Amino acid sequence: MAVIYNKKMEMYSSMLKKDMNIEASYSPTTNIMVCNCGLVNGLSRKALKQVFYQYGEIKYMIMIPHKSYCFISFAEVEEATSAFNNVNGKYNGLSDEHKIFNLIFTVSIPQTIIKLSTACPDGLEIIENFITEKEEYFILEYLNENWSGSSSMKHRQVKHYGYEFDYDHNGVRYDTCEPIPKEFEFILNAIYLRLKWRPDQITVNKYLPGQGIPNHIDNISVFDEYILSLSLNSDINMEFRKDLFKHNSVFIKAKSLLIMSGESRYEWTHGITPRKMDLISTVDGPDVVYRGTRFSITFRRVIEFTKVKKDLYEILGCDKTTPFETLKDNYKKLLLKVHPDKSVLSSSAACAELNKAWSVLKDSDLKKKYDEEIEQSDINTEVTIFDYLNISDLENNETEDTFSYKCRCGGKFLVPKSMVVNVDQTESLLFPCDDCSLFVEVMLPNSNVSK
Ligand SMILES: O=C(O)CCC(=O)C(=O)O
Numbered sequence: 001m002a003v004i005y006n007k008k009m010e011m012y013s014s015m016l017k018k019d020m021n022i023e024a025s026y027s028p029t030t031n032i033m034v035c036n037c038g039l040v041n042g043l044s045r046k047a048l049k050q051v052f053y054q055y056g057e058i059k060y061m062i063m064i065p066h067k068s069y070c071f072i073s074f075a076e077v078e079e080a081t082s083a084f085n086n087v088n089g090k091y092n093g094l095s096d097e098h099k100i101f102n103l104i105f106t107v108s109i110p111q112t113i114i115k116l117s118t119a120c121p122d123g124l125e126i127i128e129n130f131i132t133e134k135e136e137y138f139i140l141e142y143l144n145e146n147w148s149g150s151s152s153m154k155h156r157q158v159k160h161y162g163y164e165f166d167y168d169h170n171g172v173r174y175d176t177c178e179p180i181p182k183e184f185e186f187i188l189n190a191i192y193l194r195l196k197w198r199p200d201q202i203t204v205n206k207y208l209p210g211q212g213i214p215n216h217i218d219n220i221s222v223f224d225e226y227i228l229s230l231s232l233n234s235d236i237n238m239e240f241r242k243d244l245f246k247h248n249s250v251f252i253k254a255k256s257l258l259i260m261s262g263e264s265r266y267e268w269t270h271g272i273t274p275r276k277m278d279l280i281s282t283v284d285g286p287d288v289v290y291r292g293t294r295f296s297i298t299f300r301r302v303i304e305f306t307k308v309k310k311d312l313y314e315i316l317g318c319d320k321t322t323p324f325e326t327l328k329d330n331y332k333k334l335l336l337k338v339h340p341d342k343s344v345l346s347s348s349a350a351c352a353e354l355n356k357a358w359s360v361l362k363d364s365d366l367k368k369k370y371d372e373e374i375e376q377s378d379i380n381t382e383v384t385i386f387d388y389l390n391i392s393d394l395e396n397n398e399t400e401d402t403f404s405y406k407c408r409c410g411g412k413f414l415v416p417k418s419m420v421v422n423v424d425q426t427e428s429l430l431f432p433c434d435d436c437s438l439f440v441e442v443m444l445p446n447s448n449v450s451k
């Protein structure tokens with residue numbers, strides 16, 4: 001029997017020859033190419049099998065990443081012939097864009113199983129089943145019930161706890177933000193057991209199928225060395241990129257915890273492509289899986305205020321004594337590295353930081369002023385105020401001569417009574433936490449300061 005292909009099918013066969021160096025066959029073989037459906041348009045192995053299994057013993061299904069065709073191989077020519085006659089050009093029961101397959105017989109099929117790169121960037125760790133199904137359900141229930149107050153970004157919804165980013169001041173503030181709910185406590189504890197690290201800022205992202213998050217590096221001057229993400233309700237591919245050419249797609253299952261530190265946190269961007277499905281590796285070869293609604297909980301720790309402040313010289317990799325020409329060279333080199341046009345690694349924050357440093361240090365007057373400021377800054381270290389309090393806010397149960405107040409870090413602010421009771425002062429006083437770098441400001445009774 002000779003098979004006659006129309007013009008369109010002839011076009012597919014010449015594409016096949018060009019792409020894969022595989023010949024179309026004008027008599028039946030065991031091999032069939034599905035010309036118009038493949039991984040790139042979301043055809044899964046399962047759907048392919050569903051169409052063909054009834055015609056005989058399927059030997060291979062070859063799916064090729066990023067291609068709109070695929071191959072199926074039967075044990076016998078008769079089986080393939082029957083499949084061809086029943087499926088080609090006919091409604092096959094699948095939905096939408098997959099409902100009609102155009103087929104050709106081929107002399108052979110691609111031989112090498114195409115593998116997706118599964119290497120992880122250094123410093124990236126994925127812990128599968130970090131929480132149980134029950135715990136996942138519990139958190140999802142909580143999030144769904146408490147989702148009001150979230151803000152809609154272009155491609156997802158977000159909600160912050162602990163601290164939120166203040167775009168006006170390019171820093172974080174806790175006073176406008178909901179505290180971390182106690183429902184998350186068991187996760188924080190499990191994280192602490194593992195990393196001896198306790199996050200204090202949480203972002204919950206909600207992605208519908210087709211939504212994603214642009215490639216980015218989490219702000220390095222606000223958050224410290226770990227960025228964690230717990231995935232809920234749907235698996236997903238996260239894209240990691242470094243320089244222009246390094247790209248890894250990492251498949252992240254629901255209930256798993258992603259830990260970014262080291263290179264993966266500081267040198268690779270991460271992002272989620274807005275798509276309804278993902279390409280994944282299976283033991284049989286590549287496949288597609290469809291996304292559901294996904295929640296992710298990102299855990300971060302805010303760098304205490306004093307650490308955030310970076311010396312302008314440090315930013316340019318120099319010091320006070322570096323000659324002007326070297327400063328200028330460094331600035332140019334570093335800018336190339338972070339500039340959005342030059343590299344996917346770009347972070348606009350890094351770019352802005354460099355420009356800020358250079359705008360001051362290139363100007364001899366400003367530089368002189370800045371040098372004087374640094375000398376002064378040992379004396380005027382800035383502090384972060386955790387809360388403004390009246391004496392009545394303080395707890396009286398510490399010791400006979402001391403009030404106390406709980407810090408969000410678990411530590412305490414200790415306030416000697418002698419400093420605040422029956423004192424003839426009209427101002428307020430600052431008291432440090434005994435465990436972290438935060439302060440409370442206590443208004444004295446005579447004070448007129450209202451905040
Ligand atoms: O959804 C995720 O897993 C990642 C979220 C993320 O990168 C972020 O919130 O910074």
Ligand SMILES: [Fe+2]
Nearest residue numbers: 216217218270
């Ligand atoms: Fe992130």
Ligand SMILES: [Zn+2]
Nearest residue numbers: 407409433436
């Ligand atoms: Zn504290």
